[in-house]
Amino acid sequence: MKGKNKRGFKKKRYIIPISIIALLIALRLLMPVLVKKYVNDVLADIPGYYGHVDDIDIALYRGAYVIDNLELSKVEAGSKVPFLDFKQTDISIEWNALLNGKIVSELEMHQPKIIYVFEDQQSGGTEPEVEDWTKALTDLVPIEINNLTITDGTVAFVQLQADPNIDLNLHNINLTATNLRNVVQKKRTLPSQLNATATSIGKGKMVMDGKMNLVKEVPDMDIAFSITDADVKALNDFTKYYAEIDFDSGLFEIYGELAIADGYLKGSMKPIIKNSKLVGKEDGFIETLWEGFVGFFKFVLKNQKNDTLATKIPIEGDLNNVGTKIWPTITNIFKNAWIQAFKGVVDNDISFEDAEKAADNEQTKEERKQDRKDERQNRREAKKQERQKDN
Numbered sequence: 001m002k003g004k005n006k007r008g009f010k011k012k013r014y015i016i017p018i019s020i021i022a023l024l025i026a027l028r029l030l031m032p033v034l035v036k037k038y039v040n041d042v043l044a045d046i047p048g049y050y051g052h053v054d055d056i057d058i059a060l061y062r063g064a065y066v067i068d069n070l071e072l073s074k075v076e077a078g079s080k081v082p083f084l085d086f087k088q089t090d091i092s093i094e095w096n097a098l099l100n101g102k103i104v105s106e107l108e109m110h111q112p113k114i115i116y117v118f119e120d121q122q123s124g125g126t127e128p129e130v131e132d133w134t135k136a137l138t139d140l141v142p143i144e145i146n147n148l149t150i151t152d153g154t155v156a157f158v159q160l161q162a163d164p165n166i167d168l169n170l171h172n173i174n175l176t177a178t179n180l181r182n183v184v185q186k187k188r189t190l191p192s193q194l195n196a197t198a199t200s201i202g203k204g205k206m207v208m209d210g211k212m213n214l215v216k217e218v219p220d221m222d223i224a225f226s227i228t229d230a231d232v233k234a235l236n237d238f239t240k241y242y243a244e245i246d247f248d249s250g251l252f253e254i255y256g257e258l259a260i261a262d263g264y265l266k267g268s269m270k271p272i273i274k275n276s277k278l279v280g281k282e283d284g285f286i287e288t289l290w291e292g293f294v295g296f297f298k299f300v301l302k303n304q305k306n307d308t309l310a311t312k313i314p315i316e317g318d319l320n321n322v323g324t325k326i327w328p329t330i331t332n333i334f335k336n337a338w339i340q341a342f343k344g345v346v347d348n349d350i351s352f353e354d355a356e357k358a359a360d361n362e363q364t365k366e367e368r369k370q371d372r373k374d375e376r377q378n379r380r381e382a383k384k385q386e387r388q389k390d391n
Contacts, residue, residue, distance in 0.1 A: 039056065048074060172197075202252065
């Protein structure tokens with residue numbers, strides 16, 4: 001009897017660890033299915049959009065999961081072009097931070113595409129809010145993101161109903177953003193460093209550098225960017241459709257600065273067209289007259305010494321109502337042509353402190369406006385009470 005009891009005990013002793021191992025193996029096999037279902041459920045809950053992922057890979061040894069072919073499209077879209085098309089997204093634990101007692105993640109995106117099709121976004125039906133899909137995408141990451149890396153990305157604006165079609169894009173985007181996770185502070189800070197390069201239409205070189213604070217509903221930022229040595233003929237589809245202008249040769253460049261504090265933006269953009277020539281075609285009388293008119297003003301308004309047509313466009317306002325200043329833009333065209341040509345550099349004349357001051361002034365204006373409104377309301381209430389007493 002004792003021998004049988006010992007054998008039974010030994011069997012039970014092995015059954016428990018074997019059962020645990022079998023359970024862990026089963027969970028490991030089920031994890032990709034469960035995570036894929038979770039991700040697809042998140043994408044299905046975005047108002048006005050629908051999306052899916054093809055596959056989920058789990059890498060337990062490095063605390064990561066990989067999302068293959070995530071797509072998101074607008075429900076009412078007329079085209080079949082996905083708004084978001086992320087080839088591969090790798091979400092993993094950042095082990096260096098873990099050793100320092102912080103649980104944060106790294107996000108690596110390979111060949112992500114954001115394609116804004118004008119007609120799709122202007123179509124009717126449920127009008128989705130930007131925060132609907134951005135919040136959904138952040139829900140796919142179970143812990144806070146610390147570092148973001150993008151390789152070979154694409155961003156494009158497409159207008160399909162234009163003739164010819166308009167496709168303004170940046171491709172081969174390589175971006176790094178560090179220290180994205182930061183404690184929310186009362187003071188305005190820019191803890192995260194952002195660096196990016198890309199290729200624009202016309203094979204131009206895009207460079208962007210700056211700092212930002214993403215731990216806000218509307219991120220604060222201070223960035224500078226430039227696009228250089230781009231073939232101006234790449235803009236022909238756009239300029240032909242909107243201004244009946246075709247370029248035969250030339251280069252275009254853009255230099256810009258953007259500073260945002262508490263949702264208030266101050267910035268500028270400096271477009272420069274170098275050594276440009278317009279296409280001479282045998283058109284009708286009206287087209288020939290228009291091309292001659294444009295050519296005349298192009299000759300008058302370009303800097304003859306440097307052969308550049310340029311201006312500097314100030315941009316300022318609350319993000320809900322951003323505007324450009326028309327007269328400074330026009331006077332800057334004449335300044336470039338007749339006084340001094342604009343240099344092909346970022347001017348660095350806008351700082352984050354400028355946006356902070358403007359934001360504070362805007363808040364003060366709103367407070368004063370509210371005070372005046374409250375004062376008028378109080379006077380009306382006082383008069384109403386006086387009439388009641390008289391009656």
